[in-house]
Amino acid sequence: xxxRLSVTRKVKGATAALLLSSIASSAVAQDAIRVISxxxxxxxxxxxxxxxxLPEGRVSVELMxxxxxxxxxxxxxxxxxxxxxxxxxxxxxxxxxxSNGWLEPIDDLWEKYQDEYDLDDFPQSVIDAVSFDGKIYxxxxxxxxxxxxxxxxxxEDAGVAPPQTMEEYMALAAQLxxxxxxxxxxxxxxxxxxxxxxxxxxxxIGDGWFDANWKPIFNNAAGVEAITKLKEMSExxxxxxxxxxxxxxxxxxxxxxxxxxLQWFTRAAAMDNPEQSRVVGQIxxxxxxxxxxxxxxxxxxISAFSSADREEMFKMMAExxxxxxxxxxxxxxxxxxxxxxxxxxxxxxxxxxxxxxAALESGKAFPAMPDFNDVGEIVTxxxxxxxxxxxxxxxxxxxxxxxxxxxxxxxGYYN
Amino acid sequence: MxxxxxxxxxxxxxxxxxxxxxxxWPLSYAVYLSFFDYYLGSGERxxxxxxxxxxxxxxxxxxxxxxxxxxxxxxSVAVEFLVGFALALALxxxxxxxxxxxxxxxxxxxxxPVVAALFLKWMLASNWGFVDATLLTFNIEPPDWLGxxxxxxxxxxxxxxxxxxxxxxxxxxxALQGLDTSLLEAAQIDGASxxxxxxxxxxxxxxxxxxxxxxxxxxxxxxxxxxxxxxxGGGPGTATETITIYTYQLGFxxxxxxxxxxxxxxxxxxxxxxxxxxxRGLNKAYRGGDR
Numbered sequence: 001x002x003x004r005l006s007v008t009r010k011v012k013g014a015t016a017a018l019l020l021s022s023i024a025s026s027a028v029a030q031d032a033i034r035v036i037s038x039x040x041x042x043x044x045x046x047x048x049x050x051x052x053x054l055p056e057g058r059v060s061v062e063l064m065x066x067x068x069x070x071x072x073x074x075x076x077x078x079x080x081x082x083x084x085x086x087x088x089x090x091x092x093x094x095x096x097x098x099s100n101g102w103l104e105p106i107d108d109l110w111e112k113y114q115d116e117y118d119l120d121d122f123p124q125s126v127i128d129a130v131s132f133d134g135k136i137y138x139x140x141x142x143x144x145x146x147x148x149x150x151x152x153x154x155x156e157d158a159g160v161a162p163p164q165t166m167e168e169y170m171a172l173a174a175q176l177x178x179x180x181x182x183x184x185x186x187x188x189x190x191x192x193x194x195x196x197x198x199x200x201x202x203x204x205i206g207d208g209w210f211d212a213n214w215k216p217i218f219n220n221a222a223g224v225e226a227i228t229k230l231k232e233m234s235e236x237x238x239x240x241x242x243x244x245x246x247x248x249x250x251x252x253x254x255x256x257x258x259x260x261x262l263q264w265f266t267r268a269a270a271m272d273n274p275e276q277s278r279v280v281g282q283i284x285x286x287x288x289x290x291x292x293x294x295x296x297x298x299x300x301x302i303s304a305f306s307s308a309d310r311e312e313m314f315k316m317m318a319e320x321x322x323x324x325x326x327x328x329x330x331x332x333x334x335x336x337x338x339x340x341x342x343x344x345x346x347x348x349x350x351x352x353x354x355x356x357x358a359a360l361e362s363g364k365a366f367p368a369m370p371d372f373n374d375v376g377e378i379v380t381x382x383x384x385x386x387x388x389x390x391x392x393x394x395x396x397x398x399x400x401x402x403x404x405x406x407x408x409x410x411x412g413y414y415n
Numbered sequence: 416m417x418x419x420x421x422x423x424x425x426x427x428x429x430x431x432x433x434x435x436x437x438x439x440w441p442l443s444y445a446v447y448l449s450f451f452d453y454y455l456g457s458g459e460r461x462x463x464x465x466x467x468x469x470x471x472x473x474x475x476x477x478x479x480x481x482x483x484x485x486x487x488x489x490x491s492v493a494v495e496f497l498v499g500f501a502l503a504l505a506l507x508x509x510x511x512x513x514x515x516x517x518x519x520x521x522x523x524x525x526x527x528p529v530v531a532a533l534f535l536k537w538m539l540a541s542n543w544g545f546v547d548a549t550l551l552t553f554n555i556e557p558p559d560w561l562g563x564x565x566x567x568x569x570x571x572x573x574x575x576x577x578x579x580x581x582x583x584x585x586x587x588x589x590a591l592q593g594l595d596t597s598l599l600e601a602a603q604i605d606g607a608s609x610x611x612x613x614x615x616x617x618x619x620x621x622x623x624x625x626x627x628x629x630x631x632x633x634x635x636x637x638x639x640x641x642x643x644x645x646x647x648g649g650g651p652g653t654a655t656e657t658i659t660i661y662t663y664q665l666g667f668x669x670x671x672x673x674x675x676x677x678x679x680x681x682x683x684x685x686x687x688x689x690x691x692x693x694x695r696g697l698n699k700a701y702r703g704g705d706r
Binding site: 071240374386388 | 452454455456457458475540541542543547556557559560561562563564647648650651652653654664667668669670
């Protein structure tokens with residue numbers, strides 16, 4: 001039996017390795033530390049810091065959309081393959097990977113290098129966010145929050161202030177919507193982007209996702225109202241919004257094809273990049289109307305199946321998360337280090353910081369359960385059925401709640 | 416059987432061994448896994464007999480994805496057959512330039528489906544995509560190609576037709592090359608119209624090729640994955656979620672390996688039954704019409 005399992009594992013491992021190698025864009029040295037990450041400006045910066053932290057050729061980085069990255073990581077880790085050494089994880093996926101035993105605890109190294117890398121500089125809330133069952137599993141790299149982006153020139157012309165409630169947001173979207181410019185961006189590409197957008201509505205208008213016993217409540221009257229509002233708001237979204245994720249929404253804002261909407265802090269700097277943006281200096285930010293938009297603490301973790309030197313990998317991650325690195329990285333993402341965050345110059349240097357601080361206070365993280373990504377797969381599918389008119393909102397949410405409950409029961413949540 | 420022929424079965428062994436390794440073993444393993452509640456995240460397997468099959472067959476999502484698969488499969492194959500046949504007939508009528516046209520028309524099929532899908536995705540992207548930008552220039556409001564449930568299905572069907580019509584065209588064009596021209600001449604002498612010539616001479620002569628190409632395409636379209644995955648990911652909602660996309664969601668996103676294996680087995684059975692039925696139907700229609 002053991003023999004058969006071992007053969008199975010090897011075959012699965014070989015499959016995962018083959019998958020990974022097939023997407024690799026360049027030949028990778030056998031002993032290189034392989035890092036996979038979501039592609040966005042902040043992570044492009046931090047993965048470059050990892051490459052720079054070790055001698056040339058020692059680190060190979062592959063960047064891809066988050067859904068693809070998580071999929072690849074899941075397949076590789078479930079096969080117990082060492083094809084990936086270090087991976088980027090957001091808070092929800094991190095819990096899933098840690099609970100599955102796919103990540104390497106780093107408490108001993110954290111303690112060993114505490115002084116050298118000034119790791120006490122991370123607030124306890126951030127360390128808690130990268131811990132599971134009392135063990136630290138990831139090096140915090142960025143605190144991310146969603147902001148409300150808006151065209152201040154258009155709002156000034158219309159003589160209105162940035163919206164503070166969902167009702168004001170809807171009214172303004174209707175007012176600014178035209179044939180050439182959408183009233184609002186809307187990112188409803190499953191799973192991650194759609195889940196973020198829905199998270200905001202479910203918290204700002206609804207009562208949240210679950211009760212204290214992990215029973216779904218997103219299909220109650222308030223939840224139905226939230227998704228109904230989301231559906232109504234899609235009237236003012238650009239065509240193709242159901243296939244839009246952060247990249248497409250960022251482009252729509254940069255190209256002046258949409259007037260406002262919810263987008264990540266990490267996309268703020270791109271609005272003022274003259275090489276990409278037609279609206280340099282015209283975008284401003286506030287905390288998302290109604291509150292409840294997503295807040296996340298993301299980091300890099302070491303695979304439990306990695307055959308590379310874990311101390312070397314830890315130092316590589318710690319270098320990328322050093323104070324100096326984060327000072328520079330503050331342009332792309334909110335650094336989780338206290339010393340960097342307390343720097344008064346940041347708000348002057350980067351216009352979006354005051355809004356980000358307000359968004360952190362009013363924002364909300366995903367429910368703290370390892371299986372929320374799987375729940376998200378179910379929920380976003382049904383929300384999109386409702387938004388595109390395949391089903392009524394109540395029917396779609398009831399179906400989503402039933403499937404969610406079935407899934408969570410099978411994973412032992414109600415035992 | 417003469418004595419020297421008795422040992423010939425040994426020559427069959429290498430190909431059977433290879434087939435067993437790459438086809439029968441994975442298939443048997445999938446059938447085996449389909450009897451387990453197996454979530455890759457926990458790594459634990461619990462034998463549940465036909466539990467996965469019962470779960471799947473009683474849930475609306477499977478039937479919805481089956482319906483979507485049938486719509487997309489028959490839609491694609493219908494477009495491919497009609498356009499491919501028309502193009503094959505047109506090429507057959509051409510003389511000097513037929514080769515040049517056939518090569519040009521075959522180009523979309525040479526491109527890898529994933530690359531073709533990426534190319535089409537950017538063509539159909541809202542606002543800045545080639546199609547939208549062109550229509551907007553003429554003040555024509557384009558539909559939401561990939562975001563509207565109906566248009567998403569249409570886009571997927573057209574995308575598949577764009578890639579595979581050339582294959583259908585080439586198979587039928589090759590079959591037309593073998594057509595006995597004396598039959599066409601006889602029809603002409605008898606004063607048959609073009610439609611009657613097509614209906615009673617050309618189509619019956621091409622039936623074996625038509626059965627072949629429709630069967631091959633249907634088999635392919637039922638396993639249709641890459642184009643949909645890249646173009647719509649099965650969305651919006653479940654508008655383009657075919658059985659293969661659903662299997663993929665179960666296996667690679669939810670990591671429910673047991674259930675995904677069961678769905679794979681169900682797909683295999685459905686496709687085999689469907690193909691047998693279609694083959695029989697076409698054969699019967701051909702023989703009936705020929706009598």
